[in-house]
Amino acid sequence: MKLTILGCYSATPRALNNTTAQVLEMNNHMFLIDCGEGTQVELRRHKIKFNRIKHIFISHLHGDHFFGLVGLISTFRLLTREADLHIYGPKGIKEVVTLQMRLADSWTNYNLYFHELTSKESELIFEDDKVQVYTIPLEHRVYANGYLFKEKPGDRKLDVKAAKSANINKAYFKKLKQGFDVENEDGEIIPNTSVTLDPKKPKSYAFCSDTVYKETIVPIIEGVDVLYHESTFLDKHEHLAEKTKHSTATQAAKIAKSAHVGTLLLGHYSTRYDSIDLFKKEAETVFKSVKLSKDGRVFNFS
């Protein structure tokens, strides 16, 4: 599981501060999460192949999270993309994109699917044989969702040597990987765990931005390996966080602690502060495993 932060600042893009966009690499997928203005340039800068992005998840329709979307869709067309593209985001997103395509008289040459969200409950919105994606209902000034990305448990690892010693016919190896006990050539039942090893622990990542401090997300994100939780403000501006429906670093840490997550990743910083280290310092008073997202930073959570 690899996460590339393309942008992690709030409000408006500046020369040295990109607005929200990140790429999560999970099981051969490249999931683009949010798409602030200029995201396509950051994707190029990081040499991320446009064609590998097949799913884009937009948290909410504030500009710093989606003003780069229509440009990206449009660039995909110019580059004669053929791969399907799926967009997940609040209702209205389809109208914005298609209106601009209509006015520009430029339609995509690839299949573009919109999955518009309206539910206030967590929903499974994507699934294949290896990964599931759920929404995380957030509370912000407009309808907003976080996203939970979960690897499915993989097959058990076969201990080939042990299986052969146990005189199991090769034809049963697939069943073994799937966790079943099997009969060997001598008619004995071989317990699965004696010839297989546990699979790699499946990874999970939760993206929560933008949101006010909201404890109801805790059961949804319980035990995730990595939680990205917005921390627009420091403690001294908690009143602003409440007013604008954002969170402080301490509040993000409280959520991380309650949900027993592995690592808390902070982001969506207001640019009013001298240093983003202050966010880490405050969060660490509540929760010990805190990392700072930073434009251009790449995290390998393996």
Add this chain to the structure above:
Amino acid sequence: MKLTILGCYSATPRALNNTTAQVLEMNNHMFLIDCGEGTQVELRRHKIKFNRIKHIFISHLHGDHFFGLVGLISTFRLLTREADLHIYGPKGIKEVVTLQMRLADSWTNYNLYFHELTSKESELIFEDDKVQVYTIPLEHRVYANGYLFKEKPGDRKLDVKAAKSANINKAYFKKLKQGFDVENEDGEIIPNTSVTLDPKKPKSYAFCSDTVYKETIVPIIEGVDVLYHESTFLDKHEHLAEKTKHSTATQAAKIAKSAHVGTLLLGHYSTRYDSIDLFKKEAETVFKSVKLSKDGRVFNFS
């Protein structure tokens, strides 16, 4: 008259190639012409005060000319702008912007006026005591206009010494500046030109992008000091220019020559070529005063 090129490449923004946006400073106005994605960041980079921009002219609704507009409007709001903002552009531009504001539930705290264009004839769309702006109907894949910015002739310069020697009462100085002959204290008519000097020659700038080679614009831009004319392609790709309704550098030069302009400024280059110097070389075979626009380049046409 000062022109700052924020971006001058076609199609899609890249790390080193911004799409179209430029700022024309004319008689205390800061006119923003086109607004590709990322324009707000380029404005910051050039330390152009956001509040000084009161008029934005959008040529057409292709993304590389206007995907930065809604972000800019939105940033103006976050910065608690108070100055009025006027947007000129093709019909549809208001719907795009207001839809996105509605979905984000964020309205401007300043007055935002849309001036939607539909005419296929040149129109006067802005005028004050010093400047006029006209549309230049272009021909592209979608409805498009260039813009002609013209300083009005200023007042004549008073030769105070000569006026006093001619025994003219100060009360008449204003009339002299306006070009009238006046009567002196001795009852004689004093010809205006004997006590005044010609005003500075008014400047003019024509922006023409995107367009196929179109001779009907020549009378509109006749004699302008500076003509920015798109040159997406080189001669060898003239067939592509025709097909995509763009121009070659040579075609831009032909227009410049026919219209007797002072300087031809090329731009809207395709990124397929090794060097933009090739555009200049080709244009110079037809017209001698050619300059290349380049991202970040500032031209003082005084």
